[in-house]
Amino acid sequence: MPAFPQTRMRRSRRHPWSRRLVQENRLGPSDLIQPLFVVGGQGLREPIASMPGQSRLSIDQLVDVAMECRDLGIPAIALFPVTPAELKTPDGRQATNPENLICRALRAVSKAVPDLGLIGDVALDPFTTHGQDGVLDDVDVVDNDRSLEILCRQAVVQAQAGCNVIAPSDMMDGRVGAIRRALDAEGMNQVQILSYAAKYASAFYGPFRDAVGSKGSLGKGDKRTYQMDPANSDEAIREVVLDLDEGADMVMVKPGMPYLDICRRVKSELGVPTFAYQVSGEYAMMSAAAQNGWLDWDRVILESLLSFKRAGCDGVLSYASMEVARGM
């Protein structure tokens, strides 16, 4: 490649048409997944203080929002339930109740908006009194194999309620394979699995735990015996490979922006459908700065989402998905 002055990198940046022509990555509505919080009741849109613009929606409102997502060209939504304290137990058994809030929400949305992908979270934290993603053993560590049994039942009831994509976010070993077998045994071999394959024990989940009400339950506890150490990168590749071997159709890296290196490694080394979750803390951080007038929200949110495309992601779960899609 010739150097300056034959080469002038600014030449192709001179005009908007030329910048468009050489643009390597584009973001469109098809790249976006909208996570939504579901709460019991009717006609409710409860704002979430730490996530400006986001609300907990009752099922009737959720159906309206789901229709809007479909109309905006967003391919799929990911649902998270808010469970009232009286329904929480140490074993999180409400997770496996076919009449629980999330199953009712899945039935309502799949009926009203059948062409929208529905992603159901599999993990026990919204349902446990201790806020952990699985059940505890006698020394209060999450018991992997006992948790698997409950998680499989949770996956089956959600799939039966109309969930198209099961997304295990619990980080138990062997859960993708166990869930795959459980779904297949119930005749649901077309239900997909989007594995939270490389999920880190991150401080960026704070506002989410507020939103679903698992923060109080977790208290001073943390999830470091199952979620990954933020120091590790090769381990993420092992996690992703294991989940693919167990039958994951798509894999996810979470959180997003602080882990773009992991997204790039997964895509480059494995070449599989790769997603990132721009989590609640990332959203809160940008919102707070924008509310203070320190950042231009419209520009930072687009720039942040584009960074996922550049890092090799096929799509992003972002709380800003609908807002961004409205502007496309």
Ligand code: PBG
């Ligand atoms: C729980 C779950 C979490 C998120 C998605 N599923 C939180 C956690 O692991 O404690 C976080 C999402 C976000 O912060 O936006 N299984």
